[in-house]
Amino acid sequence: MRNISRRNFLGYSAAASGALLFPRWASGQTTPKPSDKLTVACIGVGSQGLRVMLDLLRIPEVQLVAVCDVNRQSSDYLDWGPHELRDKVRLLLQEPGWGTGLTGPTAGREVAQSITNAFYAKDAGKSRYAGCTAYEDFRELLSKEKDLDAVVISTPDHWHAVIAIAAMRAGKHVYSQKPMAHTVGEARQMAKVAQETKRATQVSIFNSQTADSKRVIDLVQSGAIGAVQRVDIWTTRASAFWKQGLNTPATADPIPAGLNWDMWLGPAPSRPYNHAYLPFVWRAWYDYGCGAIGDMGEYGFDTIFRALDLGAADRVDASSTELFPDCYPVASRLNYNFPARAGKPSVELHWYDGGIKPERPDGFPVDAQMSVGGEGVMYSGDRGKLLTGYMASSPRMFSSNGGLAAPLPALTQANEPFQPLRPELGPTATSANLAHYYEWIHACHGGPPASANYAFEAPIVESLMLGNIAIRTQELLEWDPESFRLTQGSERASSLLMPQYRAPWAAS
Missing domain, CATH: 3.30.360.10 (Dihydrodipicolinate Reductase; domain 2)
Incomplete structure (x- = not known):
């Protein structure tokens, strides 16, 4: 069967998804795209970033269009339980044999891209989908993804402010992992830029x-x-x-294949790679x-x-x-x-x-x-x-x-208003998590600020x-x-x- 492009898929998927999990945005403050899809890129797709990405793929109002990580792919990430990451991917893709040859918890930009494209192809009943692009450098992502609405940041803490501020300056809404910032000054600056750019923000404090x-x-x-x-x-x-x-x-370890160590360090001081850091x-x-x-x-x-x-x-x-x-x-x-x-x-x-x-x-x-x-x-x-x-x-x-x-x-x-539309794919973490995501999605479409926004x-x-x-x-x-x-x-x-x-x- 033919390959299906990202733009064609947006319309197809919206028609195929049926009833949505959440009412279509009616705030009158913005004009949603015809598909009501929020186009999102995940920056940082290690173990936690991959977990968030798997949640977002289940949400019909989100279209994941790009992933970014300084690590190409490796199988040394942290599981919260035996085969936790692998089994979540198997459930999402409905593929019991996915990851059979992997040696451990696997993440990175290539596996995240592969999972996303496989999910959207299967969801649309197609043999192939190539609408998710993978990047090593978030700056390239922000410059090339012209139809991008928002980013999700799941990097180590020292990257949160640099990426979030660059994304907001580029006109993107931002969802980021806790802690919101690495320093006092960064927290103040992130809130200031969010106010200046009027971007919707949310920190991953789901218990709010x-x-x-x-x-x-x-x-x-x-x-x-x-x-x-x-x-x-x-x-x-x-x-x-x-x-x-x-x-x-006091010594250096060999840099793992596929890891851009200098880019991982980013704004932090330069130092030799060692397994003690990640x-x-x-x-x-x-x-x-x-x-x-x-x-x-x-x-x-x-x-x-x-x-x-x-x-x-x-x-x-x-x-x-x-x-x-x-x-x-x-x-x-x-x-x-x-x-x-x-x-x-x-x-x-x-x-x-x-x-x-x-x-x-x-x-x-x-x-x-x-x-x-x-x-x-x-x-x-x-x-x-x-x-x-x-x-x-x-x-x-x-x-x-x-x-x-x-x-x-x-x-x-x-009564939980956020029951999964596709129960065979498993739940999106918890109802609190899903409400938390939807609150941010609604804010991106012009609704009220999300509870855990940068100003709060x-x-x-x-x-x-x-x-x-x-x-x-x-x-x-x-x-x-x-x-x-x-x-x-x-x-x-x-x-x-x-x-x-x-x-x-x-x-x-």
């Missing part, structure tokens, strides 16, 4: 859409535990998933990742910020296990202060990672579990405490004398990255967000506010 988070927000805002003046939040990251507290490698372990290193608070902080802080109506922190200090020249410590604690808001007191927020946990409150029942799966959040008000799992699950209220308050009613799940997330990420500066310097930092300066802190701490990009890279 969950019923669990909304219930906790309502409980706190209703005054159920009184005025909240302290929050404790703890996670088992990073030691549970990757190693930190590492010495900088895949996945890059999160541990100052130059590429943001440690535990970068991996998990935005999830937890998002619900807290919404519940307490917080802005950027004005003070933070840190303590930690042994420090290393280029790598985050094994475990750390951060102590934040958030200033008083209209009618609300200032809030202390204490962050613990690497298995450190807060002290058990006085009078707390001996048989009451503080954590859910080793992690949790505790809101302390003047009339009691609210404890939840890290993602706001299993809320439990305790009175001011430490006794368990009346059990909360079971959460009634609303910027003060959160600003606070997170201030915490990382406190960890690295072990200083008490006082921050004036209005003037964008540290009113207490060393010159070294101030130098870490803004990224030091390697030429020719910039985010402006």
